[in-house]
Amino acid sequence: MPSTNEINAKNLRKKADGYMKPTLTRWKPDFERAAELYEEAARVFRASSAHADAADAEERSARACELEENHWHAAKAYERATEAYAKATPYDGAAVLASAERAREAYTRSDRAQAGAESLSRAARLIEDSDMKTAAALLRLCLEDLEEDGKDVYASEHHRRLGAVLLRAELYQDAATACLKYAESCSRAGQMNSLAKAYLSAIVALLYDGDGSGAQSTFSDVHEVPGFENSEERDTAYLLLNAYRDGSVDKIKNAISTSSCVRFLDVSFSRLAAKLPNPAHELGALAVKMGVEGVDGDATDEDDDLT
Amino acid sequence: MASAGDMLARVDSLLKRYEAYLPKQETHAQVEAKIAKMKGTEAFAAMLGGAETILDELLEKAAAVKSERNRAAVATLNAEVRRGKNYLRGEIPKLRKAARTKAAGTTEQDAVAMLEIVDDFETQAKARGWVRGPAATINISGDPGSSTNPFVNMEQSESSEAFRQEFEARKAKQDQGLDVISRGLGVLKDIGGEMTEEMRRQQPITDAIEDKLDSVNAEIRTANARLKDTVTKMRSSRKFCVDCMLICVILGVALSVYKLVA
Numbered sequence: 001m002p003s004t005n006e007i008n009a010k011n012l013r014k015k016a017d018g019y020m021k022p023t024l025t026r027w028k029p030d031f032e033r034a035a036e037l038y039e040e041a042a043r044v045f046r047a048s049s050a051h052a053d054a055a056d057a058e059e060r061s062a063r064a065c066e067l068e069e070n071h072w073h074a075a076k077a078y079e080r081a082t083e084a085y086a087k088a089t090p091y092d093g094a095a096v097l098a099s100a101e102r103a104r105e106a107y108t109r110s111d112r113a114q115a116g117a118e119s120l121s122r123a124a125r126l127i128e129d130s131d132m133k134t135a136a137a138l139l140r141l142c143l144e145d146l147e148e149d150g151k152d153v154y155a156s157e158h159h160r161r162l163g164a165v166l167l168r169a170e171l172y173q174d175a176a177t178a179c180l181k182y183a184e185s186c187s188r189a190g191q192m193n194s195l196a197k198a199y200l201s202a203i204v205a206l207l208y209d210g211d212g213s214g215a216q217s218t219f220s221d222v223h224e225v226p227g228f229e230n231s232e233e234r235d236t237a238y239l240l241l242n243a244y245r246d247g248s249v250d251k252i253k254n255a256i257s258t259s260s261c262v263r264f265l266d267v268s269f270s271r272l273a274a275k276l277p278n279p280a281h282e283l284g285a286l287a288v289k290m291g292v293e294g295v296d297g298d299a300t301d302e303d304d305d306l307t
Numbered sequence: 308m309a310s311a312g313d314m315l316a317r318v319d320s321l322l323k324r325y326e327a328y329l330p331k332q333e334t335h336a337q338v339e340a341k342i343a344k345m346k347g348t349e350a351f352a353a354m355l356g357g358a359e360t361i362l363d364e365l366l367e368k369a370a371a372v373k374s375e376r377n378r379a380a381v382a383t384l385n386a387e388v389r390r391g392k393n394y395l396r397g398e399i400p401k402l403r404k405a406a407r408t409k410a411a412g413t414t415e416q417d418a419v420a421m422l423e424i425v426d427d428f429e430t431q432a433k434a435r436g437w438v439r440g441p442a443a444t445i446n447i448s449g450d451p452g453s454s455t456n457p458f459v460n461m462e463q464s465e466s467s468e469a470f471r472q473e474f475e476a477r478k479a480k481q482d483q484g485l486d487v488i489s490r491g492l493g494v495l496k497d498i499g500g501e502m503t504e505e506m507r508r509q510q511p512i513t514d515a516i517e518d519k520l521d522s523v524n525a526e527i528r529t530a531n532a533r534l535k536d537t538v539t540k541m542r543s544s545r546k547f548c549v550d551c552m553l554i555c556v557i558l559g560v561a562l563s564v565y566k567l568v569a
Contacts, residue, residue, distance in 0.1 A: 192500075261497075
């Protein structure tokens with residue numbers, strides 16, 4: 001049995017539909033009025049917890065704004081639609097993603113690209129706990145936009161959030177890649193402190209995932225990057241990798257506990273570091289593999305003949 | 308209230324007054340001169356007597372060292388004992404010489420007897436461990452953490468042990484404090500780095516705000532000027548007076564009409 005609120009909302013929507021078309025008395029559609037009515041309907045739907053209907057109403061409002069060439073308001077409406085889709089049951093991640101992308105496009109059209117990227121990040125925050133994959137996808141889009149615009153300075157918050165989301169989803173390799181991208185962004189923005197932390201976080205994530213050789217090759221790639229070269233984080237990483245090569249649990253724990261910089265990493269990474277070595281992986285085999293790789297070097301690129 | 312100085316002065320005056328009744332204290336030089344004048348067994352006996360007195364005095368001092376707590380006083384007593392030992396070491400050959408000199412009235416037997424006494428005396432002194440043979444090696448192996456031990460064969464006394472322990476405890480506490488400081492410095496370093504980055508992030512935003520505010524400021528000034536211009540154009544002050552007068556006239560007319568009607 002629909003509530004009075006819902007009936008009201010449906011009526012408003014019908015009225016707004018009327019304004020979208022020209023009539024005998026009104027020869028041009030009144031998009032502004034339609035948008036207002038749609039927004040009102042959406043508010044009422046939200047009050048009665050009909051989130052799917054609310055999302056639909058907001059989308060219509062946004063379309064009306066777009067037809068009116070008011071892209072800023074359209075973008076805001078699309079954002080509200082995204083919020084409604086996030087709360088709707090049954091939850092549809094694809095709908096959230098699509099709606100968020102539309103919001104970002106509307107922002108871009110109103111010449112506010114950075115606001116669009118921020119809106120993607122806000123959408124990701126809504127679904128961080130429930131749908132980590134979609135949240136990660138949204139954050140990646142956000143970071144792509146910021147990178148294109150050269151706004152790396154504003155990207156660190158989003159990078160950190162992406163790393164945390166991927167860790168929570170237990171996608172350690174992806175988290176490490178995200179950290180490396182973060183470090184790249186930091187080097188462009190001149191943020192050396194965060195760069196060092198990002199590299200150390202990547203190595204910690206790889207070690208926790210049991211990818212010792214990956215961690216080693218990452219270290220050999222990045223240990224001469226300015227900003228990481230003379231940092232305490234590099235020393236910690238070196239000690240940690242040595243401890244892993246020796247296959248000694250005590251040395252690993254000692255390296256982490258005596259390090260002065262592990263506590264300053266992001267919370268999720270420092271907690272991960274405290275749990276090293278991962279009991280799920282066999283330390284001896286890992287150490288042997290790392291030892292072999294360390295002596296002979298990473299052999300994957302040797303076959304590439306660049307002549 | 309008599310002070311120590313007064314007491315000393317009074318004692319000195321008393322001593323001077325009754326000097327004649329005091330026992331005659333012979334100085335060491337006077338005693339030696341007397342002995343030099345004596346011959347034979349008398350000289351030997353006098354020298355032996357002197358040496359034995361000194362030996363007794365040194366024994367007393369050694370006993371005092373054991374019970375003395377003040378380190379400086381112990382050092383002084385030890386030095387006096389050493390001086391005493393050196394003196395006796397010098398005295399023993401003199402005694403032997405005195406025993407051998409053949410003076411008038413000394414027989415062969417007496418000479419042998421005197422030599423025996425001298426040997427006994429030397430044994431007596433040696434038995435107390437004073438007249439040393441070759442010098443003992445100085446123990447320089449200092450314990451870790453302490454300075455080299457300049458004293459010869461000094462065992463760890465209770466007080467030095469307690470001192471060492473206190474020293475170690477204080478050092479450990481200092482190390483703890485330094486650890487705390489180093490942690491704090493690490494935190495400060497991190498905070499400083501984050502602050503730098505945050506300010507770098509905020510700088511372009513602040514610049515943008517500044518630019519926008521400048522343009523908004525200019526626009527407001529223009530709008531104000533235009534508004535003022537419009538208001539002046541709408542109603543100039545001269546016309547304003549005319550308006551007021553006309554309103555008064557209308558009110559007057561209305562009042563008179565009202566009076567006529569009422």
